[in-house]
Amino acid sequence: MEGELGLWGIPLAIFAGAIRVSTPFLFVSLGECLTEKSGRINLGLEGTLIMGAMSGYAISYLSGSPWLGVLVAGMAGMLLGALHACICSLPRVNDIAVGIALMLFGTGLAFYLGKPFVQPKADILPAVEFGWWSDIPQVRAALQVNVLFIIGVILAPVILWFLRSTRWGLILRTVGDSADAARAMGYDVLWVRLVATVAGGFLAGIGGAFLSLFYPGSWNESLSSGQGLMAIALVIFARWNPMRCLWASLLFGGTAALGPALQSVGVTQGYYIFNAAPYVLTLAIMIATCSPRRNLAGAPGELSVTK
């Protein structure tokens, strides 16, 4: 039986994909969840993701420490988040448009600065082997879980608890639901949103570092194709609940693994179409969950994207 899994390879590959591919989705969606809860949408996280991937890879290559790379990726994300927040703090500036601009800016900057790092091999992040009990190599490979994934899984309930049960979480939600109410209570709306956007950028940057430092584990210009954007759509699907972001990320990871999984068992027809499955799924989910008449349950009242 070893190495010969036959059709069982498909669900296994999808399962492995769900764990592996979902991590960037998870980090970006958790970050975006925080930002959107403060009443602002940051569409620029796609650019942040790519910038995080590039800077994480570059720092890991230069310093030999992938964890330092992860940290720097997060900091690069914070800078882009701060830029977004500062520009959006100006009166009459549209947060969606700024997000598009930062998507293009982050991508361009990452391609520019990342040019020398396309060739060299950087040290990548270690994985925890959960597959020691199995003799089947595919199962072992599937259960190589990255530490960042575990951190993300722990982070989801922590953020949920933060939003629900802490004073800071309450302030954040107040700012997101009614800026006027928050202002009346004496909170600085722009400051809270700045902090929320910077935190969101930090998480998205780390998600990017996962792309370049673990899976696929290299840096090139086609590394991310819309994962950041899908993660933003996923937050809407998850109704701004961090735990649901986790489940949705796993679902997306599994869908994104569909194309490679089918290819691994010899189905090569329709490779590109299967690779487009996550986009189709995102769209289908948005169609199913949005409504033109009512606001979504759990939607922050100040959020422009749901109005």
Add this chain to the structure above:
Amino acid sequence: MASVETAAVPAGAGLGESLRRAAEAASVPLGSLVVAGLVFALFIWAVAGANPLEVYELMYTGGFGSWFSLQNTLQRAAPLILTALCTALPARLGLVIIGGEGALVLGGLAAAAMGLALHAASPLIVQLGMALAGMAVGAIWIALAGWLRQYRGVNETISSLLLTYIAIAILNQLVEGVMRDPASLNKPSTSHIGDANMIGLIPGTDVHWGLVFGVVACVASYVLMSHTTFGFAARMVGGNVRAARMSGLNVGLLTIVVCALGGAAAGLAGMVEVGAVHGRANGSLAIGYGYTGILVAFLARQNPLAIIPVAILLGGINASSGLLQRRLDLPNASVLVLQGIIFVLILAGETFYGRIRLFRRKEA
């Protein structure tokens, strides 16, 4: 925020008032452009160690310095004009559509398919068929985003970008599958539509007719949006949806039609790329004209007439990237960085409208 009222011209405003508004509309983006130029100069100087003056001089030479480079620039401006309309037209309704790249890709694919299907007919019929096919498919693609927005409440910005990724997947699937020309080895493509069926050049130049299509589309969009009841209705929806509904406008239909017009423009850009540049549909369609078009639209403040000069400016910047790479060894992406900086600062500049004393209306 008392200064916001300047956004609407009060009835009976004189010539001075409209001049003042035109001066404001031109000077704020120009100011943003200048600041963006300074920021990029700083970036180039600090990161690449290049002399910014030399970079700008090369940009000018590469984009506008000679008749040859100017023609190259105009060639690149044509698809930018058309994809910019894909963002600018729906923007009048208050929609932010960023899916021009997808409409361009599918429009090009449809045009190639139509060109191959009709290849035996006379060139004019083939070209007409290609243009109609490209425009129709582009129109459907963006109208889909408008429909989803209107009847399903799906955010049009996100859906139009997702549709772009799906469009690129469809292109790759078809040119590597059923529509593949077996002779195209390195770069999977459809078969060539035939030299006789290519769109020619404007007499006396090396610029193809796509530029004329773009200019005509911009003028037509301007007339439609600013001098017809249809355009008035569309702008009313953009100004206040509820008021528009109250006065009996069919908001859903308007949204879909305007999105379809924008999509048709981007689809035509795809047709031009196939019919005038590549002769076949392949991955070269998705090289970012759609994304640069978004920037063009915002830089032109969604004004169809302003799109033409802005597209030529950005076409020139794009055209110079090869020269920058050869002479100064700057990466291709330096143009993307400049575009990103311009985009960010243009949006930041929005905040200055109505806040500069010189342009403020005199209080009576």
